[in-house]
Amino acid sequence: MQNVKGTYDFWGQEQALRHNIQVTLQDVFELYDFEGTNTTILNELELLTSKYAGGNEIIKEMYQLTDQGMRQLGLRYDLTIPFAKLIAMNPSISLPIKRYEMGKVFRDGPVKRGRLREFQQCDVDVVGIQGPEAEAELMQLAIEAFRRLDIPVKIRWNNRRFLGELLESIGVPSQEMLSVMLTLDKIEKIGLTGIQEELNTKGLNSQVIDAILAFAAMKNSTFDEVCSRYEGLEERPGTMEVQALQSLIQSLGLSQECPFDPFLSRGLSFYTGTVYEIYDATLSYPSSLGAGGRYDAIIGQLIGQNDMDYPTVGLSFGMESIMELIQHRVNPVVPTAAVLIIPIGDTAHEALKIAAELRSNGIRTRTEFMKRKLKKSLASASSQGIRYVLLMGEDEARAGKVRLKDMQEMTESVVTPDEALYRIEHNLDARIFGMA
Structure with a gap:
């Protein structure tokens, strides 16, 4: 081929x-x-x-x-x-x-x-x-x-x-x-x-x-x-x-x-x-x-x-x-997501809803549905410069919360989706509108 x-x-x-x-x-x-x-x-x-x-x-x-x-x-x-x-x-x-x-x-x-x-x-x-x-x-x-x-x-x-x-x-x-x-x-x-x-x-x-x-x-x-x-x-x-x-x-x-x-x-x-x-x-x-x-x-x-x-x-x-x-003179930045959402267990519905909310606020968002081991997904996010990861487990879904990981600051906290949106919006250098 x-x-x-x-x-x-x-x-x-x-x-x-x-x-x-x-x-x-x-x-x-x-x-x-x-x-x-x-x-x-x-x-x-x-x-x-x-x-x-x-x-x-x-x-x-x-x-x-x-x-x-x-x-x-x-x-x-x-x-x-x-x-x-x-x-x-x-x-x-x-x-x-x-x-x-x-x-x-x-x-x-x-x-x-x-x-x-x-x-x-x-x-x-x-x-x-x-x-x-x-x-x-x-x-x-x-x-x-x-x-x-x-x-x-x-x-x-x-x-x-x-x-x-x-x-x-x-x-x-x-x-x-x-x-x-x-x-x-x-x-x-x-x-x-x-x-x-x-x-x-x-x-x-x-x-x-x-x-x-x-x-x-x-x-x-x-x-x-x-x-x-x-x-x-x-x-x-x-x-x-x-x-x-x-x-x-x-x-x-x-x-x-x-x-x-x-x-x-x-x-x-x-x-x-x-x-x-x-x-x-x-x-x-x-x-x-x-x-x-x-x-x-x-x-x-x-x-x-x-x-x-x-x-x-x-x-x-x-x-x-x-x-x-x-093309050999410059090293362009490949556009990438600001947020990666990883559903854990039967939480795809909640993950897609949160992704839609982030995107409606102009934040470039990726969803992870490959069911890879969490360690591999996090390593991939880090290597691609994705700053935030939202983990949506079944316990978090029942509580109406998400687990927010800041890959740059190496911090993690359990917050509401609104709180996660607030932190992401105010901590990113600039919103991502589909371009690096």
């Missing part, structure tokens, strides 16, 4: 850490006034394979199936397209919308460090804001979220429209535009030599290849340096979008955390403007910790009305990558 390759079960310390990360992200999302959503995992295959949803770039990694009605379906590979579908199916929704969602997605791709086939994504999206303010706010949100996770980050960003305008100006034909973008996007991995090798396979003339290589050689250049090199870009829409966002980044004091990257384009074809990826600033983890961008066209295209205005920008946090980065 084994798990499907690329899928894992989580429990104990690892699950406690995953839970704490999700709670941290949710707190930040709601601090920025994003509302929760929950979209469908199962979707029509036609939707998931449409050119607006990534097209051929994603089909080979999609889990496809047929239901009993012979309908062609697929498991969602991200949270973006199901959310776009939600908006498209509800055109009366008032804009703008700021939403977040945390859920599993599925991709039948290669398995490696931080990349699974069943994994958790945590997304935020804004629909209805045309200008760069939405991108800037998402950058602020990401920096705040990773600050709370104690992860210093860099948010590399670019604009696909600007990159397209630049490549057009140096002679890249429109049919090769996306292909060249994707090659440039790999410059960190394959270097200039790898870039040249890939360009040589695209059927481009030598002058265009030389121009692309000259551009690729401008590694670590600022936006202003790139613009000064190429004429005729100043009044182009993509250039103006970059200028507007850069101005906001500078005014917010985020220039160090959010460097411009002229080669970044990201893989999916639906991005229409700003794109960004989040990386560990210490370079101890090579893969991205999050990514996103602007995809203004998807929703209108899904409903067959390309002229409808649904400006949208989103950001996805990679739970598995974040876990890979920090």
